[in-house]
Amino acid sequence: MRSILHLDLDTFFVSVERLRNTAFCGKPLIIGGVSHNEPGYQNRGVVSSCSYEARRFGVHAAMPIKLARKLCPEAIFLRGDFDTYQKYSKLVTEVIADQAPIFEKASIDEFYLDLTGMDRYFGCQKWSGELQQKVSKETGLFASYGLSINKLIAKMGTTESKPNGALCIAAGTEKAFIAPLAVRKIPQVGQMTERKLRQMGVQTIKVLREIPPRLLEREFGKNGISLWKKANAIDDRPVVPYRERKTIGSEKTFQIDTIDVSFLRSELLKMLKALTFELRNEKKLAATVTVKIRYADFNTFSKQKKITHTADDHLLKPVVLHLFDQLYERRQRIRMIGIQFGKLVHGHPQMNLFDDQAKSLRLLKEMDGIRKRFGKGII
Ligand SMILES: [Mg+2]
Structure with missing residues (x-):
């Protein structure tokens, strides 16, 4: 029999906004659509998250903003800041990764953990409760959880227990529960x-x-x-371990080995363009670049350079070409070339360095505020 834990953050976007601005606490808060100071804000978008105070007026996720505004005109409407939500999600993920060897990140604010076999040592229920407390203590965000024999029943347990709740559905009782x-x-x-x-x-x-x-x-x-x-409470989907990509790269093996340097350079730049697009698409920045070449005799060489976090072609182009020039010294035929970006972090490529620093400083300040409020003194 398996023991599966489903942990889900309560009104995640709303809770993050309340950590950033305590004036939003206790008030109907609706995230989604376009913010007040943008033209046409009234009629666009759907609700992506709303507080319990807003739900009391009948507002729910996926509802058109226009309707939500009609049902609850006194609500505070925010556009939402996905980058910040990602950062908080990452904080929660780190707390969970610290405690559980096998977990799956099912969405930005929900996790599955396979606790099978743990009962012999700790008791799954006690362990889950402690994890729930640890998450709120370290991030300031509240979560609910369900514990059962499979993902489906665990998730349904979470939903029934919200907010800040917990439900354990013991083996054999899951059908009666649903x-x-x-x-x-x-x-x-x-x-x-x-x-x-x-x-x-x-x-x-x-x-x-x-x-x-x-x-x-x-x-x-x-x-x-x-x-x-x-x-019938049947669900045998496994918990699929979560792994964040730390590198991204591509390689190209040529049909015919080549010595044509300008061709090799242009192939590298094509590769670079595709890779930086992928980085930006995933909102990631790289901190290392590696260029690799393989000669016709299969001897392979690579060279790496550290860079300031970026996903910008224009900054990366000279680095890639320079690494290639340094590598390609034998003047023999080349069979394969490749580029790899490493030490990836989450980040916004459009921002310049100054903005980036200002933002991370603000985040650090927020974190300090949370630690002060939810720190050791509280439990
Ligand atoms: Mg949630």
Whole structure:
């Protein structure tokens, strides 16, 4: 029997905004769309996150901002700052990585951990509670968790326990736990499926479970079988370990070995262009560049240079060409060339160095504020 923990941060974007500005605490706060000082802000975008105070007015995620504004005109509307959310997400990830060897980052604010076998030593429930406390102590963010025999039931447990809650669904009780819940509580059951099920007279998971899988397959195709499995608490998906990419690179082996330096240079620059695009796309910056060459006799050489964090072609171009010139000294035919960027960090390529420093200083200040409020003194 497996022990799977699902940990999910409560109103993540909202909570981050409240750490940055305590004036937002206790008030209806809605993240999404376009900010007040931009023209046309009223009618664009959807709600990406909202506080419980706003939910009381019927506002929910994915609702058009325009409607949210109508339901809750006194709410504070923020555009959201994804880069900052990423940074806080990374902080939480670090706390979890510190404690758990096997975990999966399922989204910016939710994690699965495989605790199978741990019960013999600590007790999964006690351990999970301690992790939940550690997360809020070290990041200032609250999380809820569900603990059960698979990912599905653990996640549904988390949802039922929110906010700042915990639910352990012991082996053998998972079917009883989900039976009374509405079908829309099953992850991946959207409005369409819910409506169709309602038309079939199905509102609770208990009723859904009693429908023959053949019938569900006829109505929903392949999704019907998966729906039936979920209603029966069946889910054998594994926890897939999370690994952040620390390098990015590409290599090119030529059909015919070449000695044409200008061709080699232009191939390197093509490669560079594609790689920096990939970096910027993933919002990452590199701190090392490595150029590699392989001669026709398979002897391979590489040279690395440290750089200031960047994803800018114009800054990287001379570095790459210089490394190549240093490497290519034998004047023999070349079989393969490659570039690799290393020590990747999350960062915004458009910002210049000064802005970047100002921003990280601000973040450090925020962190210090959190540590002061949630530091050792509190527990
Ligand atoms: Mg969440």
